[in-house]
Amino acid sequence: SYDLTQPPSVSVSPGQTASIPCSGDKLGDKDVCWYQQKPGQSPVLVIYQDTKRPSGIPERFSGSNSGNIATLTISGTQAMDEADYYCQAWDSSTVFGGGTKLTVL
Amino acid sequence: EMQLVESGGGLVQPGRSLRLSCAASGFTFDDYAMHWVRQAPGKGLEWVSGISWDGGNIDYADSVEGRFTISRDNAKNSLYLQMNSLRAEDTAFYYCAKGDYGDTAGGSFDYWGQGTLVTVSS
Numbered sequence A: 001s002y003d004l005t006q007p008p009s010v011s012v013s014p015g016q017t018a019s020i021p022c023s024g025d026k027l028g029d030k031d032v033c034w035y036q037q038k039p040g041q042s043p044v045l046v047i048y049q050d051t052k053r054p055s056g057i058p059e060r061f062s063g064s065n066s067g068n069i070a071t072l073t074i075s076g077t078q079a080m081d082e083a084d085y086y087c088q089a090w091d092s093s094t095v096f097g098g099g100t101k102l103t104v105l
Numbered sequence B: 001e002m003q004l005v006e007s008g009g010g011l012v013q014p015g016r017s018l019r020l021s022c023a024a025s026g027f028t029f030d031d032y033a034m035h036w037v038r039q040a041p042g043k044g045l046e047w048v049s050g051i052s053w054d055g056g057n058i059d060y061a062d063s064v065e066g067r068f069t070i071s072r073d074n075a076k077n078s079l080y081l082q083m084n085s086l087r088a089e090d091t092a093f094y095y096c097a098k099g100d101y102g103d104t105a106g107g108s109f110d111y112w113g114q115g116t117l118v119t120v121s122s
Helices: none
Strands: A009-012 A017-022 A033-037 A046-049 A063-068 A069-075 A085-088 A094-096 A100-104 B003-007 B010-013 B018-025 B034-039 B046-050 B057-060 B068-073 B078-081 B092-099 B108-114 B115-121
Touching: A009 A094, A017 A100, A017 B078, A046 A063, A046 B057, A046 B068, A046 B108, A069 A085, A069 B068, A094 B046, B018 B034, B018 B092, B018 B115, B046 B068, B046 B078, B046 B092, B046 B108
Parallel strands: A009 A100, B010 B115
Antiparallel strands: A017 A069, A033 A046, A033 A085, A063 A069, A085 A094, A085 A100, B003 B018, B018 B078, B034 B046, B034 B092, B046 B057, B068 B078, B092 B108, B092 B115
């Protein structure tokens, strides 16, 4: 089965740039999307098809995908961005990464 | 406004069955694939099953294959998950999620319901 690996946690200072990696074999050949989930809430799609932002998602959220690593980047991170983030791809079935807890401190 | 509302969760004994429902509104239901995704308390997301716009393509995670059955009724704008032979490890919040196109292969989940909790315990 296909695996997506994310670090359990990432910390960032307010106003700085947060980068959350997601690794998988030849991941750059697949479409990757990212979800944000805050405590007690349902996941929200923040990036799809590697780099696209759904309507209503702030411009500070961006994505990239090349080689074996996809990255979610949050520029000018705000306290409201503190959440769990999950990457997702498809390889004969839908696969989620294990999730990364972003702490803004 | 797009809405997905799950129902049918609850406490069930191991080995018993439960049927989840998801009522959709605010979009053309029969244009899109639909999926179930679960999340054990304090854990990550796990895709469970997906069904194409017309029900012609259906996929399951290995962990539920043969025990769970996904279905949809486009006339009622509803998605279902029949869960049989439930195990303690099936305990989770179950989310209904809308695919961003008609088939189950690939794509992202652009809208999610609020989830319904299934607890499997004696």
